[in-house]
Amino acid sequence: MNPSLIQPGALCMVDIPGPVLDQDTAEHLKKYGVQAVCLFGKNIESLAQLSALCAELREVMGAHALIALDHEGGAIIRPAFWPFVPSAMSLGAADDTALTGEMNALLARQLRSVGINWNFAPVLDINSSPANPVIAERAFGAEADHVIRHGRAALGGHASEQIAACVKHFPGHGDTHQDSHHDLPHVSKSRAELEAGELRPFRELLPHTPAIMTAHIVFDQLDAQHPATLSRPILTELLRGEWGYDGVIVTDSMGMKAIDDHYGRGEAGVLALQAGADLVMALGRREAQVATLEAIAGALRDGTLLPLDAERKVRRLQALAEAYPAAQPANDGADTHNQADTRNQADTVEAWARGMTAYRQPTAPEPGQAVLLLAHRTPQRETVSEAAADAETLARELGEVYDVQLMPFEQAEQIDWAAAQASGKPVILASTFRHRQPGWRGAQPDLHLALYNPYAVLDINAPAVLTYGFRPEARRALIGWLRGERQLPGQSPTGF
Secondary structure, eight states: OOOGGGGGGEEEEEEESSOOOOOOHHHHHHTTTTTTTEEEEGOOOOOOHHHHHHHHHHHHTTTOOEEEEOOOBBOOOOOSSSSOOOOHHHHHHHHHHHHHHHHHHHHHHHHHTTTTOEOOOOOOOOOOOOSSSSGGGGOSSSSSSHHHHHHHHHHHHHTTTTTTEEEEEETTOOOOOOTTSSSSEEOOOOOOHHHHHHHHHHHHHHGOOOOOEEEEEEEEOOSSSGGGGGGGGGIIIIIIIITTOSEEEEETTTHHHHTTTTHHHHHHHHHHHTTTSSEOOOOOHHHHHHHHHHHHHHHHHTTTOOOHHHHHHHHHHHHHHHHHHOOOOOOHHHHHHHHHHHHHHHHHOOOHHHHOOOEEEOOOOOOOOOOEEEEEOOOOTTTTBOOOHHHHHHHHHHHHSEEEEEESSSSSSGOOHHHHHHTTTTTTEOOOSSOGGGGTTHHHHHHHHEOOGGGGGGOOOOEEEESSOOOOOHHHHHHHHHHHHHHOOOOSSSSS
């Protein structure tokens, strides 16, 4: 490889605007030599469409194409046409590493079936803070050993299906009180505390880790000046030097406000590569992508990025693509896919059921009884997480068991608790917010269905069922409990 011939796109991952690869976008990828694309919900309509899009991307980007998706399970799944795999914390609650491996293998098979070869999962953050606004049910649990056991199984599941896994968010996003999509968090723990906690899953699972995604967080005791994504002491001295890691390091999205509000896009991209990252995730509007690509091109020309260092980065990325090729999937036909999905859906419902957890000994009202359901009318998508089920959907599904009177609300503070209690019916609150709601503190429904953030149970003075996710399969498992057909076998991995 001649370092002088490295194109800036070889060190950048971008996103594309829609469900088809239009000519203008294809020319943009070719112009800069982009070989890595991250897909989002805006790019996904159907199984056939997604397969065709991946084939077009492979044709444009070539043999070393890396096509990625955030396909964690739970709320972080973009395609709606596959059975939904449980969230990490649901699997952590079931606490069966064989199940965790099976469900992660299913995630990988889903991606492989359309030609995606890189999954930005599993999450190795330890969600040790109940106030964490971004991780919560995305983590396997609140203890390092728990995360390590299930993280190892998740990595094994991906490897078994020849999909590149990418652990995140290094060095750890589980004990922050801010979301790096909106702010620049700081963690002030000592090196010893980090070694005993946040760093342990990443370090112990390093031999099984094809790629690592960085966190936009300042770890004051590791580098008080720069967030990890831009930190040479963290990425090169610690991860590469002390730990000897030679896999791929990819940044989290550089469009997140933790970076975008504090650095220019081009400047941040070059800083990340200088710090030790191999691939800069230059997502968002075209002008932001171009600013990053042009800045990297300039740094390659003037030696700001050393030629041999750039060559090593490209070789790591090519090795990843060669080990996990974005191959054209076999065309098994729609009937075969449908049969597999029917089997997988039954498996995923059972997997969700095994994670359901009791809090304060919840008791379901008798089937057929009249109940009052309080639920959010129109949940919205928030940053990386998809929108939860709306109030009408929940009322219709609970209507399979009860005579449901629905009291929908838009804001948690709008609930008329006095009127709810005056109804004389058992009051069921379904919490479907990604974030905890201060307006619920001290609320006393008869039963709390915690369908999203599990830490919502700490704010509501009621017995609860935790599902660690709101997906249809999770709700089917919950209906089974309400009917009296299922137990609540899960063991809470949340730390309470």
